[in-house]
Amino acid sequence: MRELVINLDAIAANLATMRGHAPGAKVCGVVKANAYGHGMVPVALRLQAEGIDYLGVADLTEALELRAAGITIPILAWLHDFNEDFVAGVAADIQIGVSTIAQLDLVAKAARATGKIAQVHLKIDTGLSRNGATMAELPHLLRAAKDWIGQNLIKVTGIFSHLSSTDAASDLIQIERFELAVAAAAELGIHPELRHLTASDGSLSYPQAHYDMVRIGVALYGLSPFTNHTSADYGLIPAMTATASVVQVKGVPAGEGVSYGYLYRTSADTNLALVPVGYAEGLPRHVSGRASVSINGVSHHLASRIAMDQFVIDVGNHEVKPGDTVVIFGDPATGVPAADDLAAAAETINYEIVTRMGGRFKRRYVGQA
Numbered sequence: 001m002r003e004l005v006i007n008l009d010a011i012a013a014n015l016a017t018m019r020g021h022a023p024g025a026k027v028c029g030v031v032k033a034n035a036y037g038h039g040m041v042p043v044a045l046r047l048q049a050e051g052i053d054y055l056g057v058a059d060l061t062e063a064l065e066l067r068a069a070g071i072t073i074p075i076l077a078w079l080h081d082f083n084e085d086f087v088a089g090v091a092a093d094i095q096i097g098v099s100t101i102a103q104l105d106l107v108a109k110a111a112r113a114t115g116k117i118a119q120v121h122l123k124i125d126t127g128l129s130r131n132g133a134t135m136a137e138l139p140h141l142l143r144a145a146k147d148w149i150g151q152n153l154i155k156v157t158g159i160f161s162h163l164s165s166t167d168a169a170s171d172l173i174q175i176e177r178f179e180l181a182v183a184a185a186a187e188l189g190i191h192p193e194l195r196h197l198t199a200s201d202g203s204l205s206y207p208q209a210h211y212d213m214v215r216i217g218v219a220l221y222g223l224s225p226f227t228n229h230t231s232a233d234y235g236l237i238p239a240m241t242a243t244a245s246v247v248q249v250k251g252v253p254a255g256e257g258v259s260y261g262y263l264y265r266t267s268a269d270t271n272l273a274l275v276p277v278g279y280a281e282g283l284p285r286h287v288s289g290r291a292s293v294s295i296n297g298v299s300h301h302l303a304s305r306i307a308m309d310q311f312v313i314d315v316g317n318h319e320v321k322p323g324d325t326v327v328i329f330g331d332p333a334t335g336v337p338a339a340d341d342l343a344a345a346a347e348t349i350n351y352e353i354v355t356r357m358g359g360r361f362k363r364r365y366v367g368q369a
């Protein structure tokens, strides 16, 4: 009765499209946060089958879940607890993004415990001010890395950073700092084979900054990383369609209040359709009165208050019956609302819309597994 239909062929096509935008660079497919709501394991398995070079996740729990599901390609995880135990991660050949000397020491300790050489990617804070070593901390992190390399406990496979995507001027400063960081590493004899900086947006905006690998998240799911560009502008195909069945239709008179707070009142004798999706499924309550859904190819305003489990649509005299499919968002090329439309109505970004979809939605995969 509530379905997120995930088109794996669209994800494969989006990978090919993004490879075309970054020729020569490896691609790290970012599947953190349950693959932005698309279901981490099925998405990762398809990306692996498509020959993607790397998978990226935020934390080790996600990385280990991928290994358990049969992912054998390189996995990078970059966000860790302050006292993270890296033993299981190193044992499973998870590559570790390292921001601090304390983390590096814990990784080296885990390497010693497992008898493996841990592969690390040094995370540099070039100006986002999130994780990563600042340019001031960098020399110390590099020296610590050098020590552990000397003891055969770590290998610096990568060096990376992340842009703020504020504007070109700010991003170009970050690109410059990234080059300084790479040069500082080289001065100490550290030559990581993978320099990587750009996510979806930077990969589209700064071809000069693709380096050895690009980390692509949102574009793989067919969404534009920019609010002033659509998916279609880049040839991307939205992979998620959020649907539900109409569960009840009833006639009501003019002047009837609908749902909590009577945000909407019928203006004529009409029909109401009940849809079993609410904010528990991730549909933002804030879009009440601000968004539309599609039923049988007709757009209907979501005029009444979205509740925890359900919302009600005034379908007027349109032919709508229980069992009909309601598309909440999907690929706008098929005439349904886009995740971008819902994002605009919720005053957020498409990333948040797809990632927050969950609750009692069931995911169904279409396309080759």
Ligand SMILES: *Cc1c(COP(=O)(O)O)cnc(C)c1O
Binding pocket: 030, 032, 078, 162, 198, 199, 200, 201, 215, 216, 217, 218, 219, 225
């Ligand atoms: C989430 C994330 C990405 C992917 O970003 P998109 O904008 O979705 O492509 C890349 N790198 C890092 C460090 C991230 O946290």
